[in-house]
Amino acid sequence: MSTPPLTTRRPEILLAVLLSGCLVALSLQVRRPTGETLGERWLQSLLAPFVDTVAGVRTAGGSVSEWSSSRRALLAENARLRGTVERLEADLLRLRDSERDRDRLLALFGAHPSPPAGTLAARLVAVESAGAFRTALLDRGEGDGVAPDAVVVAAEGVLGRVVAVGSGTARVQLLSDRLAAAGVVLARQGRAAVARGDGKGGAAVHYVPAIEPVEPGDLIVTSGTDGIYPGDLRVGTVKTVTRGSESLFWEIQVAMAADPARTARVFVLPPVKKSDVRPGAPGRK
């Protein structure tokens, strides 16, 4: 004898199931105050992850596209800016060069507030050394009014004198040349002496008696007595002071004030007139 099913023995169970099913179906169809049915809400809840994923993918795609277009635009702008930067850097270098030239000229004019008539501004285009001979080349020549024995000075001090003149260039014998010499004065002591080039980039001062209190750092200027260099031009400072065992004079090495290797802008002073030569430096020892 077979047992009847549970729903037949207990019809209340079937009643509850059917009524619950109807209620669920009705609840799914009833529209909420928000305008949506419960079924739509459940459907939205179920589909929300998928919708979010699709939206995320779409957003990511849009972001990638935007990134790509932005990258292209940025690359183009980068190239344009790079060109601008290069142009500006070239301008900057040119301006800095001009500023350095201006500073040098200002220094030159500051050192010589009223240069003598006929003074020329020039540029040292080459510095040459052959053994003990030290020369430099100017970019000005006879056509510009440069004459032999014209004195070349930098902002820091005297450099040398013109020994040969071309039409557009002139050769300068530097004071450090082995054969160059100039009348100088030790400014602190007022002692006149002679400075000669040592052929090594410096000079030595001769004929200073050992009784003179010479010390390193003493200033040395031109005396204006040699007929070449005008007076009171800075030559350099005392570098070392030594004395031979039986010598009556100091052996003085000079640290040159002007370094031709680091100087570009110079002044070319006209040759000293005979009438301007100081006669034996009166008042000096």
Add this chain to the structure above:
Amino acid sequence: MTSLRLAAALALSTLGTLGLGALGLRGTPDLFLLPVGDSARRGGPPLAMVAGLLAGLLEDLVSAPGRLVGLHAFTKILVGYLLAAVAARTVVEKPAAVGGLLAGAVLFEALVLVLLLWILRGEVLFPAPLVLALRAVSTAAVGTALHVAVRVPWRERRAARRRMKLG
């Protein structure tokens, strides 16, 4: 056999409801209640509830388009269960009792519908009393008529008339 009887009854109820709806009459009988009552009397609560479910769904789909599907299914299931419970405890054979039971079922279903709509939609929608009364009376009349027609022993009467003619 029971399933075929139920299917035929549901089909006839559907056709009848559609026909009455086409006529535009008010207070028409609840024809879908009749198969439920018949199933309750013959098959007990499970069959009555299944019949109520099917009849209610058909009524929701046919007679009230656009309304909540399952609304009349709910009420018909409940009515079917109650009718089956009554049929299991008493013997309803008299036509007046059948008619009264069907009329009460119509009123009870209307009450459940009001409550259900109030719960689901938050609004109380009472049916027109006259229409409801007409519906209860017409349903009871149709149900009683069918009950009586089904209980008449047509075959025995026809055989008796034939025997009388031959004798």
